[in-house]
Amino acid sequence: MNLLQLKYFQVTASLQHMGKASQQLRVSQPYLSKTISSLEKELNVKLFDRKGKSIVLNESGKIFLDAVNNCFLSLDKAILDIQSISEDKNKELTILAVSCSYVLPKLLTSFKIQYPDIKFKIFQNIEPNKTSEDYDLCIFSSNENIPTSNKVTLLEEEIVLALPITHPLSNLKDAYLSNFIDDEFISLEKTKAFRKIVDNLCENINFHPNIGLECDSPSTLRSFIKNGDGIAFVPKITWGIKSNNFIKVVHIKNCNCYRYINLSWTEGKEHNESLEQFKEFIQSFFKKLNDNYVE
Structure with a gap:
């Protein structure tokens, strides 16, 4: 599991549409589908329910999406904190x-x-x-x-x-x-x-x-x-x-x-x-x- 997989899942889960998600992420739809399937295999759980050509985030997917969103929020905050420290150092002589x-x-x-x-x-x-x-x-x-x-x-x-x-x-x-x-x-x-x-x-x-x-x-x-x-x-x-x-x-x-x-x-x-x-x-x-x- 890596951050790229999590980002692909986050975008796909928010749109609940493989085609739109692949366009936004600028990757091919088969590649995106393979990445999501690989993530599900690693978690040993399905994150989406497939209904024909549509996908719907299931309960496991919703729980995982909350965790992924919190993960990226924490990372964003950490980046801001690090940049703030760097800026403070640049303002100290x-x-x-x-x-x-x-x-x-x-x-x-x-x-x-x-x-x-x-x-x-x-x-x-x-x-x-x-x-x-x-x-x-x-x-x-x-x-x-x-x-x-x-x-x-x-x-x-x-x-x-x-x-x-x-x-x-x-x-x-x-x-x-x-x-x-x-x-x-x-x-x-x-x-x-x-x-x-x-x-x-x-x-x-x-x-x-x-x-x-x-x-x-x-x-x-x-x-x-x-x-x-x-x-x-x-x-x-x-x-x-x-x-x-x-x-x-x-x-x-x-x-x-x-x-x-x-x-x-x-x-x-x-x-x-x-x-x-x-x-x-x-x-x-x-x-x-x-x-x-x-x-």
Whole structure:
């Protein structure tokens, strides 16, 4: 017994006419008749009463038709459920955001206004036994802009100095790093991507900051600067640090101080519509973030 036999029986039973059923099913009448007879033989019961050239569904046939109808209804429901699960998966994005955690809430809120049905799972660290390729998208920073087929640069971001407002040089708009050789620096811990970028920058220009305080959070670092505990290298835009009553941002003279915010995805991996929509949106978001930035 197979689904094709059951479908042939269902149509024949609903029409109770071999000729009409064979036309609807687009099979020959002898083939349909043979299929029904084979089904009856397998069930060891007659499903139709033959009256001359006519057929009439008998009691056994009616019972079996109810079961067949329920069977196909269950299958149809299962198909819809499976498709629904597939659609839900296509509307869920996993993002590894190792950079830009400060602007991420605003980014996602803005995106969900346009695409409220898309769900997110956000990770700021790679889970055990996983790689960046296990996530739909990865937001990360680098000290170089290296174009590849599975990456776009979202932002070229200047690295500046953040000084407590009480610092003697807080009245300057820009300054040489040599002016801060005796200052105590606050820095992220060495495992953080931004710390590695800053260390690379300092090594290239032969500057050795006196790091007196390390932490693992940009928000904690901001608080330390505000409290006057030291100065720090910070990204100009994405950490949300601006000159105010507590902190002064100073540009670094004669130094190519930049980092790059990038978006990557797994090459060769099937991409759904939700992912493409987010890729387009995030590029537009960072362009506006840069264009609209006011110190």
